[in-house]
Amino acid sequence: MVSFGQSSGVPDPVSLPALQAKSLFLTRPTLFHYTVTQDELLETAGDVFANVASGVLRVRVNHTYSLSEAAQAHADLENRRTSGSVVLIP
Incomplete structure (x- = not known):
């Protein structure tokens, strides 16, 4: 299960035993877990924009x-x- 954004408010609590029963996990990543420096952020943004320009990603x-x-x-x-x-x- 992945949760991103919270325009609808904070997500409801999740039962850990219910997740454990099926070996499921929950993640709520943020950009800053994947980019630490400004250079990494700029490189990542450049990759995204290049993929949009080439049609790999569609907006x-x-x-x-x-x-x-x-x-x-x-x-x-x-x-x-x-x-x-x-x-x-x-």
Whole structure:
């Protein structure tokens, strides 16, 4: 089981015996467990952007708003009417 982000709040408690029964484990990684220095962070970011540029990774944009709709975009985010990426278009 992997938990990332917490836009819905802190995750509910998990029963360790329930995980143990099936040899399952829980992880909640953060970027800074994998990159320590700024150079490592820049290298990792460069790898991600290169993979996006080459098509290995695809960026899915779920919602777009014109810049004039920025207030509506913020309202939708605050009221949890969005999921995934939200992009303002100038």
